[in-house]
Amino acid sequence: MTTQPGTGTLRSRRIARSRQRLVEIALPAFAERGYDAVTVDWLCDQAEVSKRSFFRYFAGKEDLALTPLNDVWRTLIDGLDEVLARSGPLLEVLGDALVERVERMPPGWERLAVLSARLSGTHPAIDAAGMLVCERLTQQVVDAITARLADAPGADLSARFVCAVAIAGHRAAVDTWRSSPDAEATATRAELCTLIRASLTAAPDALTIRLP
Amino acid sequence: MTTQPGTGTLRSRRIARSRQRLVEIALPAFAERGYDAVTVDWLCDQAEVSKRSFFRYFAGKEDLALTPLNDVWRTLIDGLDEVLARSGPLLEVLGDALVERVERMPPGWERLAVLSARLSGTHPAIDAAGMLVCERLTQQVVDAITARLADAPGADLSARFVCAVAIAGHRAAVDTWRSSPDAEATATRAELCTLIRASLTAAPDALTIRLP
């Protein structure tokens, strides 16, 4: 989690700083020397964190690699109650909420997010770890929706589809975003938000595409 | 791959038999003693296959665990050209093709598929590996569609959404299927096919679900 500095207890700030340091060291290193060539042991050395603590901070090496991207989903999951209390088409509500979270990421998020997105493009295992977090979101949304819309038949299935589409739209947007020329230096979160909105508004019609 | 016995060269049949033996030993063992408690080394001992060969046959332990389910997707990917040559709504075409592959799985597939599906429900890492194969399908479909429908703007995005929905529908169907009482002994592929069809026909409307 990219906790804002100056929040919470001394302890939790120390943890947040260690996490941050690890991410800040890891992502450029992955980009430069390759994901596999950078070992967890080396990272821990650099960041002066014990390996044991590393695995207390992150669910694994892949989780570390995806921190910037996953933080978006995680903050969405955290605030899900508020989001699902809104009204309107679920897909729109989720899309808006997603964009909001991206907008609220801490400054400097873009640079790391691009690196993270590139890694997930080249390393299937990392990509898979990313989908896992999304899957957790889906599960939460489905649970909440079945509770809230208990009377509507098939609401759980609908919720699943909407999440799948939201996630697919986000993925498509990120793919485009990270591939823009010189993205690492110049890509902005505003661009990403626009891409997300664009793909999600195209979604409903997209489903009817036909083969000739 | 669940290759039919008696197909191909002597060599490839031996490989297929070794693969099959590993799956047949592994899935019940996973179910009985837990995924983590069953080591690759032990499996290789039992199946009389060297560890080195194990990793030649399977992309990893998770791949082994998902063989029955992944085989469906893999055969779909293999025959994709024929499938995309059909005409009609892409979602329907994909759904039909998916159901066909399930119907054509070798006899006895159900029992292993249920075990596989249960594992993927309890072990996120396995689940993730499963999504990876689906991701490969998506990629292929997107590529093929952009080539075929080069003129239609946003066809690639549409293809992505359709795949996402097809996959989500399949997942939902499998979840229900594997949870039916005594599934391991009694679940049939016909039931699964019905479930898949049912969720996919519900999909287009599902996207419009609203929060109150």
Place this chain on the structure above:
DNA sequence: AGCGAACTGGCACTCAGTGGCAGTTGGCAT
């Protein structure tokens, strides 16, 4: 000031997965 809970580091360990290489075997041309 000092208690208790939460966190930390270090170490040894397990196990998935890989590299390298020598030995074998099936496919195939003759």
Place this chain on the structure above:
DNA sequence: ATGCCAACTGCCACTGAGTGCCAGTTCGCT
């Protein structure tokens, strides 16, 4: 039938991710 070659196989040593354990530390709270 024979023999060659490429593909496959087994074996062994190795790397590196991730975990269990436990004694020591640190912070928050009273």
